[in-house]
Amino acid sequence: MKLGIVGATGEVGRKMLKVLEEYKIEPDELHLFASERSEGKEMLFNGQKLKVKKLTKEALKEKYDYFLFSAGASVSREFAPIAAKNGATVIDNSSAFRMVSNIPLVVPEINSHLLRNYRGIIANPNCSTIQMVLSLYKLHERYGIKEIIVSTYQSASGAGYKGISELIEQTRGSREKRIFPKQILYNVIPLIGNIEENGFTQEEMKMVNETRKILGDPTITVFPTTVRVPVIYGHSESIFVRFKREYENLTQVREVVASGENVKVVDEIVTPLDVEDSDITFVCRLRAFDKSSILFWNVADNIRVGAATNAIRILIKHMKLNGVI
Numbered sequence: 001m002k003l004g005i006v007g008a009t010g011e012v013g014r015k016m017l018k019v020l021e022e023y024k025i026e027p028d029e030l031h032l033f034a035s036e037r038s039e040g041k042e043m044l045f046n047g048q049k050l051k052v053k054k055l056t057k058e059a060l061k062e063k064y065d066y067f068l069f070s071a072g073a074s075v076s077r078e079f080a081p082i083a084a085k086n087g088a089t090v091i092d093n094s095s096a097f098r099m100v101s102n103i104p105l106v107v108p109e110i111n112s113h114l115l116r117n118y119r120g121i122i123a124n125p126n127c128s129t130i131q132m133v134l135s136l137y138k139l140h141e142r143y144g145i146k147e148i149i150v151s152t153y154q155s156a157s158g159a160g161y162k163g164i165s166e167l168i169e170q171t172r173g174s175r176e177k178r179i180f181p182k183q184i185l186y187n188v189i190p191l192i193g194n195i196e197e198n199g200f201t202q203e204e205m206k207m208v209n210e211t212r213k214i215l216g217d218p219t220i221t222v223f224p225t226t227v228r229v230p231v232i233y234g235h236s237e238s239i240f241v242r243f244k245r246e247y248e249n250l251t252q253v254r255e256v257v258a259s260g261e262n263v264k265v266v267d268e269i270v271t272p273l274d275v276e277d278s279d280i281t282f283v284c285r286l287r288a289f290d291k292s293s294i295l296f297w298n299v300a301d302n303i304r305v306g307a308a309t310n311a312i313r314i315l316i317k318h319m320k321l322n323g324v325i
């Protein structure tokens with residue numbers, strides 16, 4: 001299997017290499033791409049040094065089986081269709097193709113059936129959406145979700161390696177703002193992405209639209225507020241859900257949530273520091289006042305669950321469902 005990673009030097013790209021190693025995926029050929037800035041840089045994969053190449057249209061004309069794209073929406077828009085046209089299956093982490101109707105938006109635990117006999121571009125959802133739908137999909141099957149009210153507490157790494165640098169530099173006295181619209185150190189910022197005409201931000205609208213697409217239900221109402229917090233890795237979410245059908249009791253709800261693949265419901269308090277480098281979405285503080293709604297806290301590693309691991313899980317599922325392994 002010949003695999004290319006575009007954006008290999010970024011937060012998500014580097015984690016993809018680590019997850020590939022951990023999941024023992026050993027491509028016959030692995031090629032790493034990034035911008036001109038990183039050309040010639042060496043990265044390690046399974047103890048072997050690989051040189052990063054500059055992404056060019058020419059390079060994509062070679063025959064690849066798979067590409068993992070993680071270099072932002074404009075790079076994906078320009079280059080992913082070329083890779084797909086030349087025969088590669090492209091798993092794209094950016095927002096470029098997520099809402100294109102004939103492109104599958106996949107969280108493998110939920111809708112991997114879309115991958116069977118599929119070739120072309122596959123979209124990886126937004127990080128906040130992935131960890132939320134993972135804790136909700138079994139509840140939706142059982143009780144039917146009517147409404148979701150969610151507030152996120154998103155880490156600096158959600159804005160890539162430059163977001164992390166800005167937070168770290170501010171701990172050393174800098175007050176420069178290149179990535180975040182306000183000082184992030186000692187602060188919280190209720191704005192991720194630009195504000196759209198309806199008053200919601202781009203990040204919030206991703207949660208609305210992607211949740212409906214993944215759960216296959218355009219009637220679900222989602223009210224999100226997305227907030228940046230001075231945490232390096234790990235997104236947290238406070239999630240309120242109202243159902244169409246009543247549940248018996250919270251023990252039953254807990255069992256339903258926990259029946260989701262790669263989801264754990266725990267009694268203790270879970271924080272971003274507790275979940276760093278984990279591939280599990282954690283749910284805690286499950287509580288309610290009645291039998292038709294619940295409130296809970298959800299935490300996951302945004303770079304793994306929200307990006308790299310989801311992409312590698314798509315890769316593995318796609319290979320299995322299409323006879324590659």
Ligand SMILES: NC(=O)c1ccc[n+]([C@@H]2O[C@H](COP(=O)([O-])OP(=O)(O)OC[C@H]3O[C@@H](n4cnc5c(N)ncnc54)[C@H](OP(=O)(O)O)[C@@H]3O)[C@@H](O)[C@H]2O)c1
Nearest residue numbers: 007009010011012034035038070071072094158160161307
């Ligand atoms: N961070 C998250 O939590 C998260 C979660 C889900 C999805 N995503 C998505 O994943 C993508 C990458 O995110 P990230 O956090 O890894 O960002 P990042 O740390 O800023 O890394 C960006 C990567 O893209 C490369 N790149 C930038 N411009 C390029 C160009 N013109 N041609 C080729 N490569 C280029 C960079 O290469 P250089 O090193 O050469 O600059 C770097 O490898 C984004 O689309 C993001 O929305 C991120």
